[in-house]
Amino acid sequence: MKIQLIVVLLLFSLTSVIAQDAVVSSPDKQLKVSVSVTEGKPFYSVTYKNRVMLENSPLGLKTNEGDFSSGIKFLSKSDSSIDKNYTQAKIKKSQIHYVANVLTCSFENAQQRKIKIVFQVSNNDIAFRYELATMGQRLVCVVEKEATGYRFPSETTTFLSPMMAPMTGFARSAPSYESGYQVDAPMGSGNFKQDGYVFPGLFHIGNNGWVLLSETGVSGLYCASHLSDYAKETGTYKVEYPNPKQNNGFGSSGAAISLPGVTPWRTITVGENLKPVVETTIPFDVVEPLYEPSQNYKFGKATWSWIVWQDASMNWDDQVKFIDLASSLKWGYILIDALWDNNIGKEKIKDLIKYANSKNVDVFLWYNSNGAANDAPQGPRNKMNNAIERKKEMKWLKQIGVKGLKVDFFGGDKQETIRLYEDILSDANDYGLMIDFHGATVPRGWERMYPNYIGSEAVLASEMLIFSQGVRDAEAFNATLHPFIRNTVGNMEFGGVLLNKFLVKSNQNRNQRLTTDAFQLATAVLFQNSVQMFGLTPNNLTDVPAFEIEFMKKVPTTWDETLYIDGYPGKSVVIARRNGNQWYIAGANATKEVLKLKLNLPFVAGKKLNFYNDDAAKNIYNKEVSINKSGEFEVEIQPNGGFVLK
Ligand code: CA
Numbered sequence: 001m002k003i004q005l006i007v008v009l010l011l012f013s014l015t016s017v018i019a020q021d022a023v024v025s026s027p028d029k030q031l032k033v034s035v036s037v038t039e040g041k042p043f044y045s046v047t048y049k050n051r052v053m054l055e056n057s058p059l060g061l062k063t064n065e066g067d068f069s070s071g072i073k074f075l076s077k078s079d080s081s082i083d084k085n086y087t088q089a090k091i092k093k094s095q096i097h098y099v100a101n102v103l104t105c106s107f108e109n110a111q112q113r114k115i116k117i118v119f120q121v122s123n124n125d126i127a128f129r130y131e132l133a134t135m136g137q138r139l140v141c142v143v144e145k146e147a148t149g150y151r152f153p154s155e156t157t158t159f160l161s162p163m164m165a166p167m168t169g170f171a172r173s174a175p176s177y178e179s180g181y182q183v184d185a186p187m188g189s190g191n192f193k194q195d196g197y198v199f200p201g202l203f204h205i206g207n208n209g210w211v212l213l214s215e216t217g218v219s220g221l222y223c224a225s226h227l228s229d230y231a232k233e234t235g236t237y238k239v240e241y242p243n244p245k246q247n248n249g250f251g252s253s254g255a256a257i258s259l260p261g262v263t264p265w266r267t268i269t270v271g272e273n274l275k276p277v278v279e280t281t282i283p284f285d286v287v288e289p290l291y292e293p294s295q296n297y298k299f300g301k302a303t304w305s306w307i308v309w310q311d312a313s314m315n316w317d318d319q320v321k322f323i324d325l326a327s328s329l330k331w332g333y334i335l336i337d338a339l340w341d342n343n344i345g346k347e348k349i350k351d352l353i354k355y356a357n358s359k360n361v362d363v364f365l366w367y368n369s370n371g372a373a374n375d376a377p378q379g380p381r382n383k384m385n386n387a388i389e390r391k392k393e394m395k396w397l398k399q400i401g402v403k404g405l406k407v408d409f410f411g412g413d414k415q416e417t418i419r420l421y422e423d424i425l426s427d428a429n430d431y432g433l434m435i436d437f438h439g440a441t442v443p444r445g446w447e448r449m450y451p452n453y454i455g456s457e458a459v460l461a462s463e464m465l466i467f468s469q470g471v472r473d474a475e476a477f478n479a480t481l482h483p484f485i486r487n488t489v490g491n492m493e494f495g496g497v498l499l500n501k502f503l504v505k506s507n508q509n510r511n512q513r514l515t516t517d518a519f520q521l522a523t524a525v526l527f528q529n530s531v532q533m534f535g536l537t538p539n540n541l542t543d544v545p546a547f548e549i550e551f552m553k554k555v556p557t558t559w560d561e562t563l564y565i566d567g568y569p570g571k572s573v574v575i576a577r578r579n580g581n582q583w584y585i586a587g588a589n590a591t592k593e594v595l596k597l598k599l600n601l602p603f604v605a606g607k608k609l610n611f612y613n614d615d616a617a618k619n620i621y622n623k624e625v626s627i628n629k630s631g632e633f634e635v636e637i638q639p640n641g642g643f644v645l646k
Helices: 002-019 275-279 316-329 345-358 387-399 415-430 463-467 469-473 475-479 517-526 546-554
Strands: 022-025 031-038 041-048 051-058 061-063 073-087 095-108 114-121 125-132 140-146 157-160 182-186 201-205 209-216 237-240 255-258 265-271 300-304 333-336 362-368 404-408 434-437 453-456 531-533 561-568 572-579 582-589 595-600 608-614 620-626 632-637 642-645
Touching (some): 022 073, 031 073, 031 095, 031 114, 031 125, 041 265, 051 209, 140 237, 209 275, 275 561, 300 316, 316 333, 316 345, 316 546, 345 362, 387 415, 404 415, 434 531, 469 475, 475 582, 517 608, 517 620, 517 642, 546 608, 561 582, 572 595, 582 595, 632 642
Parallel strands (some): 333 362, 362 404, 404 434, 434 453
Antiparallel strands (some): 031 041, 125 265, 140 255, 201 209, 209 265, 572 582, 582 642, 595 632, 608 642
16 A cells, blocks of 8 residues: 555656646745646646646647647746836826746747747736747748636636627627626536637635636737637636627637737736735736827816716707716816717817816717727717728817717727727827727726726626616626726726616606615725716706715725725625825625625724715715724625715
């Protein structure tokens, strides 16, 4: 027996010596990535505090100039490190210190063509990408497929949003990252088995912790990717390129790149709890600004008639009412949505902008991104999809004083669509315009890459609260997901804070809001976007308690710090954000019971704070409270309710 055991141990250690070719650890040594080549195939695995977070998972690319996923030989490895500081005004944190250990693994394939895989490992994040060298006389190639996969331990449950099938939904405008989430689902469960899942995806590794998968650094030089369906045979999710049927089948899946060339970064955020997931800055740590801002862009808050008053409000008189509302609230902006080109017209819109400016309000205007991607009929159309028309239009927009655009209804994730996003951003910067994307893909490092980018929808947003009873029923449930998933990797334009009791212009009878006022105020903090288009309507100035309006006047949209305090996606969330010296601690409850939480808030220990909460009858109240010397505070959150401490 003993001898057998020794033989087994010996064999085990021999194979591990053979298989394990390179290891890199985080600066705090807790997060570890091992890279190996087995039978000509490259693999990696991930542990955190010696617990397996990703089992041996495949690496590699397939290009039209050769296969880099099999027939691979490990050539060499090198180690280095990164220590950088940067500032960023429009994400969850303003001053970031990024420290990572770097492992570069060099491989060659059966044709002796070279590829490197670079891993950057910081304390709770892994970012890795492929770097292709020139191939003799070949200075270009097409990356057709990626072998990169993620093999989670079997106890893992998933928090994933299905990728929408191309050319489906409203005016065939899907995929737009608006399909909602299944939570805590076993791997491979669910009915969505065709188009995979969007980034980011959240995974709960039983008692061992959490993993958030995403990608960043996607520019016009590549396509955007998503997660494949779960392959039962191999137990993996893979990085998948766009469905060829997007954009009516026009444009390729995969990426055409210049050599030497790189892929976007695949990111893996790892923690024993959800703190690293909520607080990660990895989408921004590994990218750089792609151009200088043409001016100092001012972020802030906007009124937005369309969300509650809908298409009927797209006229001069109603827009004046929402300019006046922005002025009363001392907000910097109004968003004038679709149909202004017909209903107000290009001549009168100049006068409307003059009127807004006279009230210290600046203007965002809506544009259709189409083009030829889908059938979205709203105008203005055919202005953003072509460089000549776009620059002509933007020159005019600058002349009449427009400060930003909301561009809607994109066609998907193909490289040609990512180029369109980038071309719009780059041209807009030349004309001093900020850009907000709707009906769009999730941003992938864009807050840092493009100085005039403010945010994207890419979420089941407030519009669906107007359209769907099911979404109103699930409002609190969805709100407790976003700080952990969608909103943690990028700015999210949800278009929230709806203070009407009924989500219609008359504020009665139809579309009853099921969440409380304190919940709505909390979402102004829980959801982060550098410019927030809020859902307040003119009647709210007089029909809600004055302290709610005061709160909405003051709440910032940019943050210096963001902290996870408590919560579990789909059940509840409490996070804290700081702007200057002012902390905002906000929470929401999606369970059916009153949630009693003892919060640990050392950063406001001994302070007197303003507390917004719901009473048992779900009516909002506001009072001053004291946080004790040890920073503890007990809060009760009503079902479908929320709170804010500031
Ligand atoms: Ca939408």
